[in-house]
Amino acid sequence: MASAELRDTRRRISSVEAIKKITRAMELIAAARIPKAQGRVNASKPYSAKLIDVIENVGGAAGEREHLLLERREVTKAGILVVAADRGLAGAYATNIIRFAERRIAELARQGVDANLFVVGKKAQVYFQYRGYRIRRSFLDVTDTPGYGDAVAIANTLFEAWANDAIHSLEGFYTRFQSALTQTPTRYDLLPIIPPEQDAEGPVTSYEYEPSAGEILDKLLPRYVEATIYSMLLEASASEHSARRRAMKAATDNAEDLVKTLSVQANRARQAEITTAITEIVGGAEALAQ
Numbered sequence: 001m002a003s004a005e006l007r008d009t010r011r012r013i014s015s016v017e018a019i020k021k022i023t024r025a026m027e028l029i030a031a032a033r034i035p036k037a038q039g040r041v042n043a044s045k046p047y048s049a050k051l052i053d054v055i056e057n058v059g060g061a062a063g064e065r066e067h068l069l070l071e072r073r074e075v076t077k078a079g080i081l082v083v084a085a086d087r088g089l090a091g092a093y094a095t096n097i098i099r100f101a102e103r104r105i106a107e108l109a110r111q112g113v114d115a116n117l118f119v120v121g122k123k124a125q126v127y128f129q130y131r132g133y134r135i136r137r138s139f140l141d142v143t144d145t146p147g148y149g150d151a152v153a154i155a156n157t158l159f160e161a162w163a164n165d166a167i168h169s170l171e172g173f174y175t176r177f178q179s180a181l182t183q184t185p186t187r188y189d190l191l192p193i194i195p196p197e198q199d200a201e202g203p204v205t206s207y208e209y210e211p212s213a214g215e216i217l218d219k220l221l222p223r224y225v226e227a228t229i230y231s232m233l234l235e236a237s238a239s240e241h242s243a244r245r246r247a248m249k250a251a252t253d254n255a256e257d258l259v260k261t262l263s264v265q266a267n268r269a270r271q272a273e274i275t276t277a278i279t280e281i282v283g284g285a286e287a288l289a290q
Helices: 004-062 093-110 122-130 148-163 213-289
Strands: 077-083 114-120 135-139 169-177 183-191
Touching: 004 169, 004 213, 077 093, 077 122, 077 148, 077 213, 093 114, 093 122, 093 169, 093 183, 093 213, 114 122, 114 148, 122 135, 135 148, 148 183, 148 213, 169 213, 183 213
Parallel strands: 077 114, 077 169, 114 135
Antiparallel strands: 169 183
């Protein structure tokens, strides 16, 4: 009959093997989602680039036209948009971007600026709620596979806060996807919009506008913010899947190493039991012989 130590070691081996199967499956799922997420990031870039190009041309024709989203204000209330994650098991992915945003909030507090949070993902919501930060709006179940409708919903909430003078500036915090191995916490100024400047050395094209350039610009600026937020969501999603794949691979490798270590312990315990049993048998035989 196996000793208590051997039984406990075997139970641990079984538990680690079961966990390893789960982490391996999650690693494969994340690895399968990375190319799709990366493809969506790359597919969104031409739209954003063309939108910027159109704004450059229309903005030049519109002259010094005023727009609510271009309005510069004295900042006493700052909006902070944090794009984190809804699920865990992605290493330090969510923690890195949350801490990055928190450092900026502390910097604003030292300047006497009140921070109003808009968070994307349950991880950011729980973190900031627990620490007593003011969260104006949370957006959950978005980060895994974000759609353009999610970006529009977020943008509309931000536009409303801007129009009601609830915030005087807006900064976005997200994780920029550079490669499957590199993701960088990034800060981006969303509002007020800083119009892109035309290249004075490049070719200048003359357009006729119907309706007026100013009216077209009024329609384009909200679309520009929506497209920017959508790009942030896509980059963050690709970064999350990459971070989760690395974390699950590390967990699987650690589980394999632990199984090897526990197997050695189990073999030693089993050998000790066999040695003890043989010693008892020999001792008993000698006693009978005497």
